[in-house]
Amino acid sequence: MTDPIKLYPAKPEKVYFFATCLVDLFYPDAGMAGIQLLEREGIEVLFPQDQTCCGQPAFSSGFNDQARDVVVPQLDLFPGDYPIVVPAGSCGGMMRKHYPELFAGTPWQEKAEALAARTWELTDFLLNVCHIRLKDQGKPVKVAMHTSCSARREMGIAEVGPRLLGQLGQVELVEQARAEECCGFGGTFAVRHPEISEAMVNDKTEALVAAGAETVVATDCGCMMNIAGFAEKNQRPLKGQHIVSFLWERTGCSDGEGEA
Amino acid sequence: MTQTSTLSDVREFHPRVRTALDNPQIRSNFRNAMDGLMGKRQKAFDGWDLDKLRDLGAAVRLRALARLPELLERLEANCIRQGIQVHWAETGEQACEIIGDICKARQARTVIKGKSMVSEEMELNHYLEEQGIEALESDLGEYIVQLAEETPSHIIMPAIHKNTTEISDLMHERTGTERSHDVDYLTASARQQLREKFMTADVGISGVNFAVAQTGTLCLVENEGNGRLTTTVPPCHIAVTGIEKVVEHLEDISPLLALLTRSATGQHITTYVNMISGPRRDAELDGPEAVHLVLVDSGRSSVYQDPELMDTLRCIRCGACMNHCPVYTRVGGHAYGTTYPGPIGKILMPHLLGLDSTRDLPSASTLCGACGEVCPVRIPIPTLLQRLRKESVDGDRLRPSVVRGHGSKRHWKEVLAWNAFRWIFASPGRYRLLGMLMTRFRAFTPSRVGAWSRYRSAPKPAARTLHQLVNERAKGGGR
Numbered sequence: 253m254t255d256p257i258k259l260y261p262a263k264p265e266k267v268y269f270f271a272t273c274l275v276d277l278f279y280p281d282a283g284m285a286g287i288q289l290l291e292r293e294g295i296e297v298l299f300p301q302d303q304t305c306c307g308q309p310a311f312s313s314g315f316n317d318q319a320r321d322v323v324v325p326q327l328d329l330f331p332g333d334y335p336i337v338v339p340a341g342s343c344g345g346m347m348r349k350h351y352p353e354l355f356a357g358t359p360w361q362e363k364a365e366a367l368a369a370r371t372w373e374l375t376d377f378l379l380n381v382c383h384i385r386l387k388d389q390g391k392p393v394k395v396a397m398h399t400s401c402s403a404r405r406e407m408g409i410a411e412v413g414p415r416l417l418g419q420l421g422q423v424e425l426v427e428q429a430r431a432e433e434c435c436g437f438g439g440t441f442a443v444r445h446p447e448i449s450e451a452m453v454n455d456k457t458e459a460l461v462a463a464g465a466e467t468v469v470a471t472d473c474g475c476m477m478n479i480a481g482f483a484e485k486n487q488r489p490l491k492g493q494h495i496v497s498f499l500w501e502r503t504g505c506s507d508g509e510g511e512a
Numbered sequence: 513m514t515q516t517s518t519l520s521d522v523r524e525f526h527p528r529v530r531t532a533l534d535n536p537q538i539r540s541n542f543r544n545a546m547d548g549l550m551g552k553r554q555k556a557f558d559g560w561d562l563d564k565l566r567d568l569g570a571a572v573r574l575r576a577l578a579r580l581p582e583l584l585e586r587l588e589a590n591c592i593r594q595g596i597q598v599h600w601a602e603t604g605e606q607a608c609e610i611i612g613d614i615c616k617a618r619q620a621r622t623v624i625k626g627k628s629m630v631s632e633e634m635e636l637n638h639y640l641e642e643q644g645i646e647a648l649e650s651d652l653g654e655y656i657v658q659l660a661e662e663t664p665s666h667i668i669m670p671a672i673h674k675n676t677t678e679i680s681d682l683m684h685e686r687t688g689t690e691r692s693h694d695v696d697y698l699t700a701s702a703r704q705q706l707r708e709k710f711m712t713a714d715v716g717i718s719g720v721n722f723a724v725a726q727t728g729t730l731c732l733v734e735n736e737g738n739g740r741l742t743t744t745v746p747p748c749h750i751a752v753t754g755i756e757k758v759v760e761h762l763e764d765i766s767p768l769l770a771l772l773t774r775s776a777t778g779q780h781i782t783t784y785v786n787m788i789s790g791p792r793r794d795a796e797l798d799g800p801e802a803v804h805l806v807l808v809d810s811g812r813s814s815v816y817q818d819p820e821l822m823d824t825l826r827c828i829r830c831g832a833c834m835n836h837c838p839v840y841t842r843v844g845g846h847a848y849g850t851t852y853p854g855p856i857g858k859i860l861m862p863h864l865l866g867l868d869s870t871r872d873l874p875s876a877s878t879l880c881g882a883c884g885e886v887c888p889v890r891i892p893i894p895t896l897l898q899r900l901r902k903e904s905v906d907g908d909r910l911r912p913s914v915v916r917g918h919g920s921k922r923h924w925k926e927v928l929a930w931n932a933f934r935w936i937f938a939s940p941g942r943y944r945l946l947g948m949l950m951t952r953f954r955a956f957t958p959s960r961v962g963a964w965s966r967y968r969s970a971p972k973p974a975a976r977t978l979h980q981l982v983n984e985r986a987k988g989g990g991r
Binding site: 271273275276277278279280281283284287299301302303304305307309310311312313314315316317318321322324325353357358401402404405406432433434436437438439440441442443444445446447448449450451452453454477478481482484485486 | 526529530533539838839842843874875876877878879880881882884885895898901902903904905907908909910911921926927930931933934936937938939940943944946947950951962963964965966967968969970971972973974976977978979980981982983
């Protein structure tokens with residue numbers, strides 16, 4: 253009944269990269285940063301060109317049929333026995349936790365379960381599989397971390413982001429009040445229940461600003477888009493950045509030699 | 513204005529949410545109260561292996577539910593052996609009638625009530641009033657809510673939506689109590705008025721926290737002593753409870769109590785733990801001469817039919833899920849329009865009222881998982897919400913929906929939208945085309961995209977998709 257223990261694999265030669273549609277279409281720099289961080293760790297990154305979306309928007313809206321139809325062709329995109337890394341707790345959670353539910357009792361069950369077992373959130377993978385060592389090359393900055401609810405509760409990686417940021421000497425990590433509370437994104441929730449979502453993201457933004465963060469570093473683009481989008485529209489002094497972009501930017505964007 | 517869970521009322525979810533969000537008093541009352549409760553809970557479990565205890569709590573509840581029909585029969589037999597008269601009610605209306613008949617047979621004029629959410633569910637007070645029987649709530653929170661002619665906004669703290677000033681004003685208006693910010697004074701005033709009623713009431717009605725099949729014992733926890741008075745002073749005690757509250761052994765109560773009081777109010781134990789095992793015996797001086805147990809189904813056995821949804825019945829009514837829910841904290845209990853608000857309400861009420869009248873509840877969650885994380889008996893609340901979302905739109909042809917009123921949220925516009933999503937995202941070619949169009953025409957991206965941009969700036973598509981960037985890089989286009 254307690255969550256199953258996560259057994260990390262040994263550091264592999266290759267990984268598959270599942271970008272997620274949000275990263276692909278809106279925040280490709282986060283995807284590129286992730287790929288390059290992995291490569292810097294000596295891992296070859298395979299990017300299946302036929303990948304689209306994990307299916308979560310339809311699934312969490314109750315439209316399992318449509319979700320399944322989106323996922324099925326993608327179950328065959330990762331034929332080698334390499335880990336699949338995802339730069340999002342939420343899409344990672346969909347693949348790792350919900351694919352087995354979605355496909356239980358279907359002809360794709362076995363495939364979905366195998367894929368789920370190979371799926372890792374990117375920062376978790378960098379820290380606990382690659383044992384990455386980061387060398388900060390940036391100027392002093394105050395940031396806060398927002399770990400998405402799925403990263404925290406489905407992927408169990410609440411400690412990962414702060415530990416990675418802790419490796420960066422010039423980065424001061426401040427903690428906002430109620431750090432573990434949801435930002436109010438919730439995928440389609442933000443448009444189905446816009447007023448509640450607004451109340452939540454307002455509180456979240458104010459807590460981050462009050463903590464003195466210039467930038468909120470997030471595990472998930474969804475939360476980041478929500479918080480930073482709210483801050484921008486309401487002229488609050490807060491920027492958002494995906495944690496992977498941030499790590500890549502801080503560590504000199506290359507082999508630690510500080511490329512311009 | 514009396515708030516009841518009528519169909520039209522439950523459906524008005526969005527307007528009620530707006531009203532609640534626009535009320536700064538409601539917002540701060542709930543935020544402060546929930547912050548306090550979360551802190552107390554955390555402290556109370558300090559030093560406990562909470563994961564293990566929750567495993568135990570879940571196992572105890574699961575075992576009881578696995579043999580529910582048999583345990584209920586044993587409970588009935590052992591209660592009868594102890595002199596407790598047992599009644600079965602299929603619906604809330606039937607339960608009301610049973611209780612009304614018991615009262616009438618005793619020619620009861622006044623009833624004093626301990627806290628009972630099942631009685632709220634079946635609107636017992638309303639029924640008794642119609643029968644000319646006065647029913648007075650004796651739990652302080654319920655007393656306040658009754659004075660205000662409202663319904664509870666929280667299952668453990670019914671009047672949590674009110675602050676001291678509001679309560680003081682209310683008591684002044686309704687009972688003539690002098691206005692005061694002294695909580696002790698207000699409590700003493702209510703106590704005085706209630707004490708008289710305890711002494712003169714013909715019948716006491718209470719809920720039940722756990723009903724022990726093996727011994728026929730009814731366990732009732734409370735902090736004000738009103739439960740003890742309700743169940744011992746009037747000549748007749750009627751306990752009313754849902755059929756799911758049964759546990760097998762007396763020992764089962766121990767882990768459940770440890771979880772319940774800490775999860776609910778952060779207490780190691782409540783001030784009163786009542787173990788009721790029948791009416792006054794011959795040589796005894798105290799206690800009622802008659803004890804009745806009314807076991808209410810009211811939709812529960814239909815939940816029981818489904819192995820996944822059955823998990824809903826594990827609930828021990830601690831309220832921790834609502835205390836930790838970011839949505840409940842913002843909108844408060846009344847916004848839900850249901851007897852049980854918050855996460856547990858969202859997964860329970862569709863069974864009691866039908867998904868047609870509760871169709872906005874399953875989606876009113878970010879699926880953040882805070883509720884599931886604190887549930888003392890490990891009800892997978894987010895998973896069940898997901899299940900009900902699917903049922904509300906009949907979204908899975910492989911797994912037919914079973915909940916009453918399923919499919920009522922299915923709207924052709926939304927179906928069309930998800931079909932379009934499928935048409936694009938199930939095809940790598942079409943998806944890449946979408947990426948190409950979005951990047952190429954990003955200058956024309958609308959700055960207003962529905963409800964999203966009412967409160968946030970709209971995201972802008974990237975100049976190049978990651979697909980394109982990776983491709984260019986592979987072709988030696990540098991990085």
